[in-house]
Amino acid sequence: MNKAVRKAIIAGNWKMNKTPAEATQLIGEILAANEGKDVSGCEVIACVPYVDIDAAVKAAAGSFIKIGAENCHWAKSGAFTGEISADMLVACGVEYVIIGHSERRQYFGETDLTVNQRVKAALEAGLKVILCVGELLEQREQGITAEIIAMQTKIDLLDITAEQMANIIIAYEPVWAIGTGKTATADQAEEVCAHIRATLATLYGEAVAEATTIQYGGSMNAKNAAELLGKTNVDGGLIGGAALKAADFSAIISAAQA
Numbered sequence: 001m002n003k004a005v006r007k008a009i010i011a012g013n014w015k016m017n018k019t020p021a022e023a024t025q026l027i028g029e030i031l032a033a034n035e036g037k038d039v040s041g042c043e044v045i046a047c048v049p050y051v052d053i054d055a056a057v058k059a060a061a062g063s064f065i066k067i068g069a070e071n072c073h074w075a076k077s078g079a080f081t082g083e084i085s086a087d088m089l090v091a092c093g094v095e096y097v098i099i100g101h102s103e104r105r106q107y108f109g110e111t112d113l114t115v116n117q118r119v120k121a122a123l124e125a126g127l128k129v130i131l132c133v134g135e136l137l138e139q140r141e142q143g144i145t146a147e148i149i150a151m152q153t154k155i156d157l158l159d160i161t162a163e164q165m166a167n168i169i170i171a172y173e174p175v176w177a178i179g180t181g182k183t184a185t186a187d188q189a190e191e192v193c194a195h196i197r198a199t200l201a202t203l204y205g206e207a208v209a210e211a212t213t214i215q216y217g218g219s220m221n222a223k224n225a226a227e228l229l230g231k232t233n234v235d236g237g238l239i240g241g242a243a244l245k246a247a248d249f250s251a252i253i254s255a256a257q258a
């Protein structure tokens, strides 16, 4: 992290877990676990399933936890059965949205072009975006991680202006490390996060690149968080499994205070 120039952000990605009642409980447990602690060293976000948003917004009201969603559609409204628009999320009290998560790309046919459309729609609605990029294991083994990451970053951010970058967080999530217990080493995470920053510099210049928060995600947990966050270009985490346990998520929040 380099807190002198950019914000540290710890975000939970709950995926398809928790009912509204369970969401209320988990947020309550996270707040209780952090009571009396100084958590001002990072921003904390819980990205929750659509149906949990109302419960989560209420449970987190007035606290340090901000609420995010896990996706949104690119259209403002219309015949898109099963989809949710960015405006709807804003109306429900959501401040952040994850776009381009590898599970959306892998299982639901998301491409860089649809990711880009969703990013634009989310920003237009006033949401802050957590944009996910990451390579597959085969791509890492072929030695093309840098190309893949640069390409995703460039296409996903097509037409996004330097001013709009203030509302974009990038999450580097190597697909082989998600939910597998196989974390990237801190050096691997640092190398790719630095590469994303260099790519941003070519698109927007040094100042924007330096000010952008770049998270690492993929089996980040209470044990490995401090080492990962100790790297200059790793400005936070996008956390799946460990975000579902109040003690583990709180330990990661604590690690981000350093």
Ligand code: PGA
Residues within 6 Å of the ligand: 013, 173, 177, 178, 179, 180, 181, 217, 218, 219, 220, 238, 239, 240, 241, 242
């Ligand atoms: P994980 O998920 O922490 O369970 O690996 C991270 C993510 O998918 O955002």
